Amino acid sequence: MKVDDRILITGARGLVGSALADHLRQAGHVNLIEFGRDTCDLTDTAATIAAFERERPDYVFHAAARVYGIMGNLKNKALSFFDNVMINTNVVEASRRAGVKKIAAMGTGAVYPYPSPGLPLREDMIFLGKPHPAEDSYAHAKRAMLAMLQAYEESCGMQWVYIVSCNLFGPRDKFDTEFGHVVPSLIKKFHDAKQSGGRVLVWGDGSAQRDFLYVKDAARAVQLAMNNCTGAVNMGSSEVLRIRDIVSMITQVSEMQGRVDWDASKPNGQDYRAYDLSKLAATGFKPEYSILGGLEETWDWYCRNAQTGQSR
Numbered sequence: 001m002k003v004d005d006r007i008l009i010t011g012a013r014g015l016v017g018s019a020l021a022d023h024l025r026q027a028g029h030v031n032l033i034e035f036g037r038d039t040c041d042l043t044d045t046a047a048t049i050a051a052f053e054r055e056r057p058d059y060v061f062h063a064a065a066r067v068y069g070i071m072g073n074l075k076n077k078a079l080s081f082f083d084n085v086m087i088n089t090n091v092v093e094a095s096r097r098a099g100v101k102k103i104a105a106m107g108t109g110a111v112y113p114y115p116s117p118g119l120p121l122r123e124d125m126i127f128l129g130k131p132h133p134a135e136d137s138y139a140h141a142k143r144a145m146l147a148m149l150q151a152y153e154e155s156c157g158m159q160w161v162y163i164v165s166c167n168l169f170g171p172r173d174k175f176d177t178e179f180g181h182v183v184p185s186l187i188k189k190f191h192d193a194k195q196s197g198g199r200v201l202v203w204g205d206g207s208a209q210r211d212f213l214y215v216k217d218a219a220r221a222v223q224l225a226m227n228n229c230t231g232a233v234n235m236g237s238s239e240v241l242r243i244r245d246i247v248s249m250i251t252q253v254s255e256m257q258g259r260v261d262w263d264a265s266k267p268n269g270q271d272y273r274a275y276d277l278s279k280l281a282a283t284g285f286k287p288e289y290s291i292l293g294g295l296e297e298t299w300d301w302y303c304r305n306a307q308t309g310q311s312r
């Protein structure tokens with residue numbers, strides 16, 4: 001990508017999209033087109049095609065999605081499937097019609113089969129079995145986008161990279177205790193308990209293990225993948241941590257020692273997920289932040305913005 005290329009980012013006010021916009025601006029890109037839901041409802045086919053025709057982007061970073069955590073995915077299967085299939089289908093087709101040179105689309109580690117066909121998970125294992133039942137509708141919608149990109153490459157020569165992302169966290173996440181992802185939901189719980197002088201109730205037993213990545217590192221990784229990779233590419237830090245380890249780091253960052261309880265009746269999700277990161281590593285990517293460092297920045301950001309009502 002050249003610095004004056006027209007670069008469209010969908011979901012540009014979300015966790016990943018906003019970090020990507022910041023990162024690309026800092027890297028000198030001057031023609032960023034940042035789509036929020038208010039710019040264009042991407043479930044609307046005609047509106048999406050018209051918006052892409054109007055903007056005629058050279059490159060597209062597709063980070064818009066209906067995103068939930070585990071409980072949100074469990075309770076909103078129909079909505080998650082419908083919105084994500086519509087959004088992804090419209091964005092890929094609109095990119096084709098607008099003559100986009102390449103699209104980098106956000107996938108998710110949820111696309112991998114459960115139980116895992118082998119560990120670490122390699123990109124060629126995605127279609128080897130069914131996804132975990134807790135997030136299958138979201139995963140199938142994301143798999144459909146991967147199948148669509150493959151078909152569009154074969155039929156129309158579309159250039160693409162599909163980022164199979166680990167768990168991300170950072171500023172401008174959805175800090176939602178019921179439907180959010182694990183880190184933002186924990187940060188809000190810890191913040192609320194700190195404000196009220198109460199205790200924190202954490203879902204699950206903390207045994208599930210995940211690869212976590214701070215979103216500022218993710219933005220660098222996605223740009224590197226756009227510039228250097230094709231096909232599906234796993235994205236992670238290679239640091240696989242138990243939820244219990246994350247809870248312990250947030251306890252340290254928030255100074256809430258001795259004020260945590262566990263609710264083992266709530267779902268844990270898939271027990272262990274680790275990725276083969278060799279494709280991404282070949283781009284030269286290495287995380288610059290430790291997980292603790294990323295959690296510190298996120299906690300500070302949330303504390304500042306929760307007070308002014310700016311956090312989501």
Ligand SMILES: NC(=O)c1ccc[n+]([C@@H]2O[C@H](COP(=O)([O-])OP(=O)(O)OC[C@H]3O[C@@H](n4cnc5c(N)ncnc54)[C@H](OP(=O)(O)O)[C@@H]3O)[C@@H](O)[C@H]2O)c1
Nearest residue numbers: 011013014015016037041042064065067106108165167168
């Ligand atoms: N966060 C993670 O841990 C994680 C892990 C793996 C993969 N991913 C993937 O990474 C991508 C970005 O996730 P994220 O965490 O940045 O999510 P996010 O913070 O929820 O951002 C998604 C953005 O998409 C927008 N959006 C939703 N529906 C839309 C619609 N109908 N039309 C236009 N825009 C719409 C949202 O706008 P509103 O805010 O206005 O609704 C939001 O700004 C997604 O594809 C997700 O599946 C994320």
